[in-house]
Every structure is written in structure tokens, then in C-alpha cells.
Amino acid sequence: MPPAETSADPHPGSQRVAVVIPAKEEADLVATTVRACRAIPRVDLVVVVDDGSTDGTQDHARAAGAVTVRHSVSRGKASAMETGASVVAMRDYEDGPARLLLFVDADLGDSAAACAELVPPVVDGVADMAIAVPPRQAGAGGSGRVVRAARSAITSATGWSPVAPLSGQRCLSREAYEAAAPLAEGWGVEVGLTIDVLVAGKTVIEVPCDITHRVSGNDTAGRLHRASQYRDVLRAVAGRRLRRVRVPSRVFESAAREQAHFLAYRAWPGPDTPAM
């Protein structure tokens, strides 16, 4: 584990951002991704969590200037995100605001620079969590089944109908992150995060970002990958249904009616607000 940061904030009052990159077998792209993230305004810390890779991902990330930690065996994307968020908390300044968390996948390469667009909405208080909507990716082999299942689960629990419900590139405040911790497991993490943050009364927004990432095709590996995504999304949703983690539909009715793509969405003021 890297040593804790000194507690004195050298630039008091400025909101800083930590990038967290979960990475499994990403030796080819992780260094480029790290360099692109380091150039994002307000970023002063990039943490790569090597999730049990065997290809030297951690070494490439460290050589590119990231703080790195490693799971000795893979624990899945959500667990890598949690590890990264803990490392950031240990390095936040005692006398300053907690850093915003910017989660970025390791396979974005240079295009990770476009995730800079996710920071201003959170810094300016427009949203507690900003989510990237990528352009259509060439070669993607899915039929939209996982995306539709994820979207409809979010809509049913919160009224919101996101364009890119599985998108992993997200900037959020520490408070919004805590509202969703512990995160839903594996590939259910994005759906769980979106539902939990909205149920906590927070605001989300989608932002178009010109990013590219490796897509899974229509071969066996791609189909198996999508089957795992589907399974994890259903698990995240089932867990929340069991615990009744949702916004009552009569309460989100008007927010849902007035929503529009790329505008901020808040389902309700939160469960502790009187008269809810």
C-alpha cells in the first residue's frame, strides 16, 4: 500500500479529482490511459487497481505515473473500484474536501482525456454523479439485450431512463459514492450505483464523451461476456428489490415525465425528507 499523503493541503479550497482505473490484463493500453487521465484538469492522483492480472498491467501503470495496488487474484470490476476508492480516501488531505472520484476503464487509451467533460458538472454542483455516453462503438456484437435490461431496471426503481446504463466512466462526489457503498458486485456495479445514488436523493446527469473502448464482438467470448454482464445486472437488481431499495413511483412521477437526455435528473429529495 502506498504511504499516506501529508495531511496539509498545498492548495486549500480547490476541488481535486482522483481517477480510479480498475484493470485486468490491460498491459497494452493502461499506460496510455493513465497518461491521458493525468492530463485531465484538477486530477492530482491516478490509482490503478490491478485486478489479478498476469500480464504486467501493474508495472505498465506505475511506469506511466499511477499509484498502483494489486489484487493477487481477480475479484471483479466492482471490487477493484472499491479498492481504488479506499486508496483515494487514505490519500485525501485531512484539512481539505474529499477528492471527487472519476472512474475510468483501463482500455480507453488516449480517448480517456475526453472524460474531462465529466468533472465540471460535479464541481459546479449540477449533479452528484456524471456519466459518460460514448459514441456508437464500431464492432460491438451485442443486440442491446443487456443494455435494455439495465435501463429498464433503473427506470423501474427511479423513473430515470439513461442512454448508457452500463457506462463505467463516471465522476462522483465522495458522498454520492458512500451512498452506494458497498457496491453491487461484478458487472452489476453501474446499475447498482445509479439506483443507489438516485434513491439517496442525489442528482445524476449523462454527458456525451468522445471515448473509444475495446468492444466485445459476436464470437463465443463476446457472448459469454454479455451473459456474465446480464447475470450480474439481474443480481444487482434482485438484491435491491429484496431490500426495497427504490423510489416510490408516485413520488418520481413528475421527475420521470420531465426528464430529457443529457439534462440533470433527480428522482426525489431522498428518503429522510419530511412529507415523502
Ligand SMILES: O=c1ccn([C@@H]2O[C@H](COP(=O)(O)OP(=O)(O)O[C@H]3O[C@H](CO)[C@@H](O)[C@H](O)[C@H]3O)[C@@H](O)[C@H]2O)c(=O)[nH]1
Ligand atoms: O474482472 C475484471 C474484469 C474487468 N476489469 C476492468 O474493468 C474495466 C471494464 O471491463 P471491460 O472488459 O472493458 O468491459 P466492457 O464489456 O467493455 O464493459 C462495459 O460494460 C461494463 C458493465 O457491464 C462497464 O463496467 C464498462 O465500463 C463498459 O465499458 C476494464 O478496465 C477492465 O480491465 C476488472 O478490473 N476486473
Ligand SMILES: O=C(O)[C@H](O)COP(=O)(O)O
Ligand atoms: O458492454 C456492453 O455495452 C454490453 O456488452 C452490451 O451488450 P448488449 O448489446 O447485449 O446490450
